[in-house]
Amino acid sequence: MAGRFELLSEQGLRLDGRRPHELRHIKCKMGVFEQPDGSAYMEQGNTKVLAAVYGPHQAKGKKTETNDVIINCQYSQATFSTSERKNRPRGDRKSQEFKMYLQQALSAAIKSELYPRSQIDVYVEVLQADGANYAVSLNAATLALIDAGICLNEFVVACTASLSKSNIPLTDISNIEEVSGGPKLTVAALPTAEKIAFLEMSERFHIDHLETVIETAMAGCREIRDILEAAVKEHLIHIGSAADWGRVC
């Protein structure tokens, strides 16, 4: 692992001061827009994502031929999302890839049997990119779906993990850790069911380490799930209190 930056100091802290298993600071808010059926804003450290959901509505065009729900995702990254401002054409290869991945993970969570011949549009915009962009996008999309009142089997959340030189797994990889050359593994999961909806690796892990790294990412997923769940409850109490619904819960 020559030339690779040490991701974990001997004092047991990562480059930004976190311990190996710690997530970055997470902030989230649901219902940030009025226009869409559901929306959410999510911050995981310095990665900041907006998600908006439209639907379910009647599927258009040829898509109606199938009986299944159609999940239409769009992923894009703002020009100003990285320190070097780049013009990112919508629908570039990376976005296309992420879009597919989002669709794959979300279709595992949405109770599709409830929405035959319907379409759900999910738009994700990364406002600031600082690592684990896909994972944060998915988490934001999940919140937006819940905000839109779409039935889910379970929270679908994603988390990344890496491995330090000393073979200690690290949770929730920041951009600096990504570019320092650590391997990156992304897992999207249904944590309660312990089902993995999607898994991606930036490079090969040795078989000896793969299991522990996946487990680390899964533990991260569970933790994020708890945070999102708390946020959803908070949101419900908040909007509920206006209509005096909060006490019902």
Add this chain to the structure above:
Amino acid sequence: MQTLREFTRKTKRGNILKIVREHYLRDDIGCGSDICQHCFQNDVYALTADHDLQSSLFKYPHYLVLDTNVVLDQIDVLEEDVLRNVIILTTVLNEVKHKSSSIYKRINEIIHDRRRNFYVFVNEHHKDTYADREPDETANDRNDRAIRIATKWYDNHLKSSQVSKSFQRSGRQVTRVVLLTDDAGNRAKAEAEDILVATASEYVKSLSDHPLLADKLSHKTFANEKQALPQYPPHLSLREILEGLKQKKLLQGSFQASRENYLEGNVNVEQYEKGILIQGRESLNRAVDGDIVAIELLPQSEWSAPSEIVLEEKNVYADDLPSEERTEEEKVMLQQVRAAAVVDAERTPTGRIVGIVRRKWRQYCGILQPSLIEDTSRHIFVPADRKIPRIRIETRQAATLQNQRIIVTIDNWPRNSRYPHGHFVRSLGPLGDMNTENEVILLEHDVPHCKFSEEVLSFLPKMPWTITPEDYAKRVDLRDLYICSVDPPGCTDIDDALHCRELENGNLEVGVHIADVSHFIRPGNALDKEAAARGTTVYLVGKRIDMVPELLSSNLCSLVGGVERFAFSCVWEMDKEANIIKKRFHKSVIKSKRAMTYEEAQVLIDDSTQDNEIAKSLRHLNRLAKILKKRRMDNGALVLASPEIRFQVDSETHEPLEVEVKQLRDTNSMVEEFMLLANISVAEHIAAEFSECAVLRRHPKPPTTNFDPLIKAARYQGFEIETETGLSLSHSLDKCVKADNPYFNTMIRILTTRCMMQAVYFISGSLQKEEFFHYGLAAPIYTHFTSPIRRYSDIMVHRLLAASIGADSTYAQLLERKSNEELCHNLNYRHKMAQYAGRASVGLNTHLFFRGKEEDEEGYVLFVRKNALQVLIPKYGLEGTLYLKTDKDGKDGHERAKSTVVFTFSEEDHTQRCGNVVFHSFDPVTVRLSLDSSNVQHEKLVFRLVKPYIKGFSVETGSESAADVAAPPPTKKTKKNQKKK
């Protein structure tokens, strides 16, 4: 537990970017002190309340916080086991890491030593000690401030734990925190902020119990020099250098000082094949061997040629001002060289050094130059390595160090000082003592040689070690086979054994069994890491520095006779013509029937009355080996020669008693042949299995220009050397035979060896298949498999092979190309150094052998130089210089009356002529060898001419030589040299 804090940073990457990074501040970082009653401590207490260091400045127990400059400059002080209870802030650690990776490594070693009580405090992530950079504050000022904040915090933090009633009742003194800094600005600010502060030098000098520690302080300036005039041109700043490089006005390269002429050096620059020549003190401009420097190329009209003159610096004394005479001498030398260069067509690009990109200063071995003045603390240190300039140091222990080998390091080299400034690090022991001298060799060649640590030893198998039934189950049982080993006498680390038996189908089964070291050294543990860092066992005369602990090298792994041992076997089925029909690899248990020396094996083979299984097996092997060798030669493998000698060493004094040239028997070549075959078979196998990460060894074909000196030398003798391919070279070498000079062929081969490139380890994924070629062996692929006890490369190859046949599991690093590449890099370096160290040890012992002796020996002129003959003495495998022109001091240390003897050097056919005596390359000569001990550090063998006799130059050899004088002056055809006793 975690708070979020963001900070901004600007970096240059073409344009200025604003980078925002998260920075978490924590409340769970302990202070590491056993006094503390607040912190959650996640570790054993590193800092303790007991304090026995008496300082006249701080007369109470105290912890030290070190500023970055103190760590960087005073690492030698820190390495002494004196300072304890030291707090290293991460701010400091990061700065050290950026400034010097070697010091970073050294400070980490100190931190890891539990007994030293050094504690790393992560102040950068502690909520109370983090310092946000203020507007307009430089990074440096911010770091200084962070260090002060942390010091202050520590002091208050500890105070708050020491105010309780119970503490006061205990009557203990309050432990305080002291900042050590050599930065005057930081110090002033610290004082203003009520922080206890001192400079490193003040503090060290205040330690009354350790008066000698002050010797190790780094010296940037010496008192009497402040007014001295600059002697060197100034260096460009790093920014100016970068600018100059960008505009292609300057060139960058690593500086190599000449060993022979202290006023000359060379800078390796990419575009210039032979590098750029630097001549003269001002042009050298304080560069030290190894430094990365920036140079300016001189206009072509000022180019010069390498002087080919041996010029050694005369003794100077610490208080000397640069003497006129010396400057004069330097000027004369330069003028001469330049004048010569005008006529000479061999002028090369010449430049001057204008700046230093990076210093590569390290620690140097050497001695103190005896001082003319008594009671002075200022001294001149003379490094053992001639490429390194003398160094000024201050020490109070000169009297005790006078006859010792010591280590000194350079601190800086100001413009107004002729020599760099440095400080004493430690003493190695008395001069001339065998242990000291070996230590010098090991240090100078960067050979790791300290004892194996407890942690490393803890990974050794527990004794008594036994083979369990599970072990047998996993291995092929070969205990019944007639396996034996053949090695040099006295070999205790036996890593290979052989067998050969006839099969029922008439074919032969040949097995090479290699010690199964990788069974005992498991990847990634401390033992493995240590072995990987050492890379190889190093052999000095009478001393072996093991790569793995002795329990493995001489016992459990060594395939000694009559004992059951684990082996990794490579077994072939061959026909009688040594064609391989099948090959297989497996782990096995063997029981060597006999461990033999080459000589014993030879006797057994030759003695036809012996008809036991071992003898039969050896005869088969010997016959097959000859076929294999012939086949290899026909493919173009080279037979190279390098004079190799062995010392008989006195077992008690370790001093050499006898010198003998290593004898080569059939059996040497027999063992070698099968090891080559095993290596090649394994190389083919692992390269096929692991296309990305197999550890292989290649030997590149030398560029044709490398052969120029060889071709020239042979041409003078009327032979043409073909260097097109290995095969044509091999053939033309075979043809170089002179009836009247039996040693001629060997000498040609010695010269050929010197044209070769280094063979190197590499990773299969890093090169194209065609580049795997091993030139010397004429093999398309090669690796090292057969000596895992003494080479780490072989352990890696064993692991790869074991993984490929399912005998052992893989692990992440094994298959990683990048880490394997780094490993190969280290192995190549260690092997080169081990080789040099071995040679240095032979040189040292040769000197010891000649101490107090004078011997006349037959030798040969290896090549002719402008002012000397390079002479080779086959009997000792020894090479030396016979100077032909004497300067007024007698360069070889022997005063001679001004002689009228003049030698004329002919550039055309490389000869030296004096009267009617002509010296050509390869001519036989008789020389008198003696040891010149006038320079205690560089004892050297002096070669003086005996024959052919030149009046006024050759040694007068009493009555016997009178006859020679009467005889007509000998010409080069005179070959009646008889050895005199």
